[in-house]
Amino acid sequence: MRQKEIIVIGGGGHAKVVISLLLADDNYKVLGYTDKSDRGPILGVKFLGNDEILPKLKSKYPRLSAAIGVGKVTKENIRIEVRKKILKNGFELPVIISKKALIHKDAVIGEGTVISDGAIIQVGAKIGACAIINTGSIVEHDCVIGDFVHVASGATVSGGVTIGKNTMVGAGSTIIQYKKIGHDCLIAAGAVVVDDCQSNGFYAGVPAVLKK
Ligand code: JB2
Numbered sequence: 001m002r003q004k005e006i007i008v009i010g011g012g013g014h015a016k017v018v019i020s021l022l023l024a025d026d027n028y029k030v031l032g033y034t035d036k037s038d039r040g041p042i043l044g045v046k047f048l049g050n051d052e053i054l055p056k057l058k059s060k061y062p063r064l065s066a067a068i069g070v071g072k073v074t075k076e077n078i079r080i081e082v083r084k085k086i087l088k089n090g091f092e093l094p095v096i097i098s099k100k101a102l103i104h105k106d107a108v109i110g111e112g113t114v115i116s117d118g119a120i121i122q123v124g125a126k127i128g129a130c131a132i133i134n135t136g137s138i139v140e141h142d143c144v145i146g147d148f149v150h151v152a153s154g155a156t157v158s159g160g161v162t163i164g165k166n167t168m169v170g171a172g173s174t175i176i177q178y179k180k181i182g183h184d185c186l187i188a189a190g191a192v193v194v195d196d197c198q199s200n201g202f203y204a205g206v207p208a209v210l211k212k
Contacts, residue, residue: 003027005064005065007032007066008032009033009068010034010035013071014069014071014072014132015042015071017071017116018068018114019069021114021116023043025096030045032047032048034051035050054085054086054089055089058089065094066086066092067094067096067114068130070082079130080148083112083130093112093130098117101115101116101117101118101119101121103121104122104125107125107127108125110129110130111129111130113128113131117135117136118136119134119137119138120137121139122140125139125140125141125143126144128146128148129147129148130147133145134153135154137152137153137157138156139151140177141159143162143163144161144162145162146163146165148165148166149164149166149167150168152169152172154172155175156175158176158179159177160177161179161180161181163175163185164182165184166183167187168186168187170187170190172189173188173192174192179193179194179195179196180196180197182196182199182200183199185197185200186201187203188202188203191203191204191208192207
């Protein structure tokens with residue numbers, strides 16, 4: 001079997017997880033990672049240089065893919081800029097799914113989305129592009145999750161929930177069924193969301209309330 005060559009953009013905590021998922025997948029050969037500076041080998045994967053090296057890599061490996069290895073979702077979501085760099089340089093942006101995740105066959109997952117170990121994606125769920133469905137989180141039936149959303153480790157998104165683009169669902173939080181969460185929201189770790197959430201809002205607590 002011919003392995004697909006891939007690089008990871010970013011060399012921090014999320015990149016380490018993405019690299020571990022790729023190393024566990026025989027379909028991929030990880031050539032290295034880029035970052036602003038050398039962070040040393042990550043699980044044996046070498047530093048290639050900063051992102052200025054991307055055009056050179058593309059000409060050397062015309063079928064090269066890239067994975068977004070930057071995880072933070074802030075107001076200025078750097079993942080959006082990293083995606084632009086990847087597409088501008090003509091790299092493919094594959095979906096990366098842990099072999100230890102459970103994905104229903106009818107779920108739809110957009111390009112560049114990363115699904116980590118132990119995540120469960122249920123029937124009818126639709127996940128946009130470049131999202132992170134992190135370790136041990138649950139996206140229940142018929143949820144619609146926007147581009148660049150990060151469902152952090154251990155969060156539960158109950159059935160029929162919709163989440164707008166760029167929203168961060170904090171670690172261990174719960175959103176009850178059929179609620180509508182806007183874009184660019186921050187749901188704090190451990191929050192329990194029982195009402196709809198407006199775009200750009202920061203919600204925390206049990207039950208979660210809008211914070212000023
Ligand atoms: O444009 C970029 C760029 N911007 C930041 N290109 C490249 N190639 N690299 C970039 N970086 C690099 O991403 C930074 O220089 C830094 O080395 C790395 C981010 O590392 P950090 O560990 O700070 O964050 P992270 O986003 O990898 O991980 C966070 O988010 C994950 C989802 C952590 O909070 C993790 O604990 C969390 N699981």
